[in-house]
Amino acid sequence: MSLKELFEIVMRNYVKARTSEPFKGNRMGDVFRREIPQEIKNYDFIDTDKYIVSGSCGKGNWAEVPWIAIMKKDVTTTTMQGIYIVYLFSNTMDRLYLTLNQGCTRLINERGRKGAIEYMQNLAIKLRAEVNVSGWNKDDNLVIGNEFYEKGTIFYRLYERGKLPDDEVLKADLKDLIQIYEACIQKLNEQPQQKQIGDSTYMENRTSIDLPYYNVSGELQRIKDYIKSRGFQYEDRVVEDFYLSLKSKPFVILAGISGTGKSRFARLFAESIGCTSYNGRFKLVPVKPDWSDSTDLLGYKDLNNKFHPGILTTFIKKAISDPVHPYFFVLDEMNLARVEYYFSDVLSIIESRVFKGDRIITDPLLNDELLSSGDQELYQEYKGLYIPDNVYFIGTVNMDETTFPFSKKVLDRANVIEFSDVILNYDFDQPDDTEVRELNNKFLKSEFLQLNDCADYAEYVEGVIDLLSDINQVLKYGNLHFGYRVRDEICFYIIYNKIYGIMSFEEAMDFMILQKVLPRIQGSSMTLKKILIELFKICSGNMEERFNYEDIDISKTMIDEIENADIRFRKSAGKIAYMTRRYDEDGFTSYWI
Incomplete structure (x- = not known):
């Protein structure tokens, strides 16, 4: 018609x-x-x-x-x-x-x-x-x-x-x-030439109604070129995956064995968009094994009842005063201490995000009991702090026996990006003058906080939710199913990917299964093996009965399928095959080791 x-x-x-x-x-x-x-x-x-x-x-x-x-x-x-x-x-x-x-x-x-x-x-x-x-x-x-x-x-x-x-x-x-x-x-989009990193990038000739619009795919390619020009190479799509993860939720975990360049990746990504330790927009904080509460991050009251702000509190105070630029707060080796002990307050506050006009705000970062003292000037200075929409949290973790595991509370609130391969090749002909651009926070800022914000993509989201429902039905066998938060954040990631045309739906969904679903699986029960096999069927797109939990070589059958068949979600299927093999060999399996 x-x-x-x-x-x-x-x-x-x-x-x-x-x-x-x-x-x-x-x-x-x-x-x-x-x-x-x-x-x-x-x-x-x-x-x-x-x-x-x-x-x-x-x-x-x-x-x-x-x-x-x-x-x-x-x-x-x-x-x-x-x-x-x-x-x-x-x-x-x-x-x-x-x-x-x-x-x-x-x-x-x-x-x-x-x-x-x-x-x-x-x-x-x-x-x-x-x-x-x-x-x-x-x-x-x-x-x-x-x-x-x-x-x-x-x-x-x-x-x-x-x-x-x-x-x-x-x-x-x-x-x-x-x-x-x-x-x-x-x-x-027309604007004066930007100043160097470290200088103010406020454009005197721009009016309050001018906002930057970005070619996202072009910017991501520039970021990849910048990282490569500094002598580091990462798996294909890791920059795109990291960007979509931050856009979906401002908390991302970079996991892998020691020496795979997790901390360096976070630093280089931030540098490429104008955020450095020199201008105060990038902060890397090594986590100490004795952290048992949030005082190092948020602050504490001394014996004289005076409040002393923590590392994160002062960082957030600066970010609130500069809403135009993104700010990166990196917790290095964050699972050397139990994350729930020192970071749970922050995780809960992130979940309170709401739109206030064009900004995203949260509940207060600090409670009155912590701030209350005789120093009214100090109280007024810190009482209104919240987590602004230009602060992004990144945790790096080593996946070995010396660190603490994550609870589902942490895993549900983050995308877990695994760094497993080290690309040692070095391109001596790679130019080392790749452009650095100071990007506005609009580049990374979330546009959706709840699924209702995605009404324009309702028809597209329905297909995503149908697939997630199938996955959740399998996870229910072992009481490992996820809730609304995980559903929403996966939908946000998939929608952003569609909006910016970054990768195919299958690639994006593959990352989401790998990062939001599989990390919650660990244990030694026979039920767990059944779950892995049923998930493999979904990820491979092959629902044949030959994938049977009684098969003693089931992991080999999975690997053969990956090598010889057209797999729908290849990364996730490969991880499931590895976890299944580990189960067969050790009687226990986990995403993490």
């Missing part, structure tokens, strides 16, 4: 559906979520690696103003913020507007109604003045039935019911607006 025909169906039938028909199961839902977006995706100028096309007529209840959005992935991934193209149907369904518009939800939360409208109108005025556009309306005289859509419009074209142009005109108009959209993004 053509785009014109689909628009006509909506304009003829939507008011009746909204006022007298049930929302659930209504044809309008399919029109907005699937049929119109798919028709637009079929256009040759819509590159689905670069653009998201989605639509909505409500979430559980009918929307007064339904819409179809086309978002450039490097600009925005949600209709709650940023600029994007959107078809807006008026609430009376007699008008359809093709607009370049602005997301307002987070602006309203941060600035209120009046402040949000002022902000959007300032940006519209700026772009209308600086981007050369002809043939498009440049006012805010739309009649839609939603004030924020009307005031947030930058450029638009009006179509009326009964007078819709033919499909060729609709297609040409959208193609034209795509080019205008690209020109606007280029204009917002």
Whole structure:
């Protein structure tokens, strides 16, 4: 069905559906979520690696103003913020507007109604003045039935019911607006030359409405080149995996035997985006075996009732004062002491993250009892601290018998990236002048905190959840199944990967099984072996009965399958085969050794 025909169906039938028909199961839902977006995706100028096309007529209840959005992935991934193209149907369904518009939800939360409208109108005025556009309306005289859509419009074209142009005109108009959209993004990206690392990178000529937009794939390649130029090589995709993990949750564990370059990787990644120990945006803290509480990190009160801030407290205080830049806090060899003893307070606070406008905040870092003393100046200085959205925690751990194991509380809250291979080759011809760019925190900042934030990707997420449900059913045999937190963070990772087009779904899901599911498996029961075999079937994509727990050479059968078959999730299947072999040889298995 053509785009014109689909628009006509909506304009003829939507008011009746909204006022007298049930929302659930209504044809309008399919029109907005699937049929119109798919028709637009079929256009040759819509590159689905670069653009998201989605639509909505409500979430559980009918929307007064339904819409179809086309978002450039490097600009925005949600209709709650940023600029994007959107078809807006008026609430009376007699008008359809093709607009370049602005997301307002987070602006309203941060600035209120009046402040949000002022902000959007300032940006519209700026772009209308600086981007050369002809043939498009440049006012805010739309009649839609939603004030924020009307005031947030930058450029638009009006179509009326009964007078819709033919499909060729609709297609040409959208193609034209795509080019205008690209020109606007280029204009917002223009900025003065950045200063050297260590200097302030505030751009005096930039306005408060200018935000950097990144070519994520390009930046990740630059980071890989930078790390290689410093004489270190890591497995393919480790940079991409690390980036997606940090984006999904600001706590990542780098695990492996001693000497595989875990700490160096964290340092080089941070350096490549402008975060060094010299400018205070990178802090590596060696964990001591005698850490039994959080005093070294958060602080303590002395015998005179005076509060002394800890290493992390002072680091976070600096990060809050500099929200533009990311900050990396690395706990080196973090499992030399029991992580739950000294880091559990921080882990719990990370879980309290919520959006406050465009920022992410948490519960207070320090409680009043710790801060209360006669020194009111000190109390006022530290009482309002929280974990800001520009602080990223990285733990390095050695996987050997000298360290403490992790509890499920820690594993559920982190991505565990294993560093097992050492690439000793050195390229003497590798240039050593790879560019360092000081990146804005937008590059790493989370955009989703709960699954409801991903409503624009509901159809895609459903497939991920179906697979996770199959995995969880297997884990239930040994009471090893995971909960909502793990589900959500895996979905975030997969969605970010889709948005930025970094790797295939199979590659991304492979990393998630390897990092979020398998680390929780350890023990010596026969049930555990059954779980490993059933997980191998899922990961290999081969559900044959020949994978039987009574087979004394089952691990060999698994390895043969990996070597000779087309495996769906190869890394995870390989790890499961290794864990199964260890079980057969030792009567015990674990992800960790």
